[in-house]
Amino acid sequence: xxxxxxxxxxxxxxxxxxxxxxxxxxxxxxxxxxxxxxxxxxxxxxxxxxxxxxxxxxxxxxxxxxxxxxxxxxxxxxxxxxxxxxxxxxxxxxxxxxxxxxxxxxxxxxxxxxxxxxxxxxxxxxxxxxxxxxxxxxxxxxxxxxxxxxxxxxxxxxxxxxxxxxxxxxxxxxxxxxxxxxxxxxxxxxxxxxxxxxxxxxxxxxxxxxxxxxxxxxxxxxxxxxxxxxxxxxxxxxxxxxxxxxxxxxxxxxxxxxxxxxxxxxxxxxxxxxxxxxxxxxxxxxxxxxxxxxxxxxxxxxxxxxxxxxxx
Numbered sequence: 143x144x145x146x147x148x149x150x151x152x153x154x155x156x157x158x159x160x161x162x163x164x165x166x167x168x169x170x171x172x173x174x175x176x177x178x179x180x181x182x183x184x185x186x187x188x189x190x191x192x193x194x195x196x197x198x199x200x201x202x203x204x205x206x207x208x209x210x211x212x213x214x215x216x217x218x219x220x221x222x223x224x225x226x227x228x229x230x231x232x233x234x235x236x237x238x239x240x241x242x243x244x245x246x247x248x249x250x251x252x253x254x255x256x257x258x259x260x261x262x263x264x265x266x267x268x269x270x271x272x273x274x275x276x277x278x279x280x281x282x283x284x285x286x287x288x289x290x291x292x293x294x295x296x297x298x299x300x301x302x303x304x305x306x307x308x309x310x311x312x313x314x315x316x317x318x319x320x321x322x323x324x325x326x327x328x329x330x331x332x333x334x335x336x337x338x339x340x341x342x343x344x345x346x347x348x349x350x351x352x353x354x355x356x357x358x359x360x361x362x363x364x365x366x367x368x369x370x371x372x373x374x375x376x377x378x379x380x381x382x383x384x385x386x387x388x389x390x391x392x393x394x395x396x397x398x399x400x401x402x403x404x405x406x407x408x409x410x411x412x413x414x415x416x417x418x419x420x421x422x423x424x425x426x427x428x429x430x431x432x433x434x435x436x437x438x439x440x441x442x443x444x445x446x447x448x449x450x451x452x453x454x
Contacts, residue, residue, distance in 0.1 A: 180214015
């Protein structure tokens with residue numbers, strides 16, 4: 143009898159242990175994944191916002207991928223993702239299809255050349271006017287560095303983005319309200335790819351987003367931002383030479399930089415549920431703190447943030 147009682151006790155203990163193990167393995171009942179795709183320009187910021195939000199809400203996971211603003215818009219409108227990252231203005235046709243843009247940050251596209259460019263001293267002294275940039279990127283009538291700034295007769299090796307993106311849209315618009323497809327040059331995929339193409343080519347000319355052209359407070363190694371001669375006086379005036387992030391921020395904040403632009407989170411219809419809460423977090427004071435910590439973006443003013451929150 144004693145042996146029987148002992149055996150039963152052992153079996154009951156084993157059953158209790160198995161039950162407890164099973165209980166420990168139970169996943170939270172409500173687990174949510176927010177899917178986001180789109181602009182390279184917003185990718186670094188969105189990743190950091192997602193990490194911070196997940197710490198506050200462990201039940202919410204993120205699936206974030208870059209691929210250009212065009213992909214973000216297409217994915218959002220088709221329902222492939224909850225949020226599209228779009229680093230350009232949303233047009234009327236996209237809004238008619240249900241696109242609902244929320245203004246998240248300010249950015250700009252900057253023309254860049256290699257630090258070993260043979261015309262660099264002249265570029266930094268004279269800059270290039272919008273009209274000359276138009277002749278390089280649009281009309282293709284300016285094809286040498288001599289034609290551009292009176293430098294050596296070496297050809298300009300022109301690079302542009304192959305993926306539909308906000309940087310190209312902003313740069314094309316700055317050259318005379320053109321569109322990305324009007325830009326000439328060798329197509330390179332993504333912001334990192336375009337930056338690397340110029341870094342490897344002493345005769346290269348391209349353009350990059352604020353978040354990629356700067357590493358910390360300084361311009362990324364291997365490239366220089368070409369000053370834009372805004373008043374067409376043939377020389378680089380104070381404020382036109384952007385060689386650190388603070389100068390770039392100041393020009394964007396004061397609406398003085400020609401290729402500045404807004405960046406958006408886009409949903410199909412008004413955002414709701416977890417996506418809505420995440421966007422509110424991005425527009426909160428904590429979201430702004432993260433934006434400033436990541437760097438490469440100019441935050442919204444308090445009034446601009448209040449306007450966007452009201453639209454939600």
